[in-house]
Amino acid sequence: MGGCDVERREVSLVSLLCSVTTGPESRRRLLTPVALAIVLGLLVLLVIASRSTDRRLGLPALLPGPLGASIGALLLASGLVIWAWTIALFKGRGVPVKPPRTLVIVGP
Numbered sequence: 001m002g003g004c005d006v007e008r009r010e011v012s013l014v015s016l017l018c019s020v021t022t023g024p025e026s027r028r029r030l031l032t033p034v035a036l037a038i039v040l041g042l043l044v045l046l047v048i049a050s051r052s053t054d055r056r057l058g059l060p061a062l063l064p065g066p067l068g069a070s071i072g073a074l075l076l077a078s079g080l081v082i083w084a085w086t087i088a089l090f091k092g093r094g095v096p097v098k099p100p101r102t103l104v105i106v107g108p
Helices: 013-022 025-057 066-089
Strands: none
């Protein structure tokens, strides 16, 4: 296995991730969309669970109306800019399953 020194033969999340990230390019290319779908699915689940929890606990909206929407849009736009910059730094490899072969030493 590439550079993975996993002492036990049992399948674990660490050994799976290590074998995928250090394995052949074809395997990484195949599993990149799967990893992206898992990450996006977890984000959607987090948003749904947090909204449901707020509703069940009867918590009011933090900033209702146009002010809250404006601040939310500004934060979203800022996050997208940082995300795009990171993708550019990692040479288009934005999923941890497909790391760059060279060390990235600059950052946002």
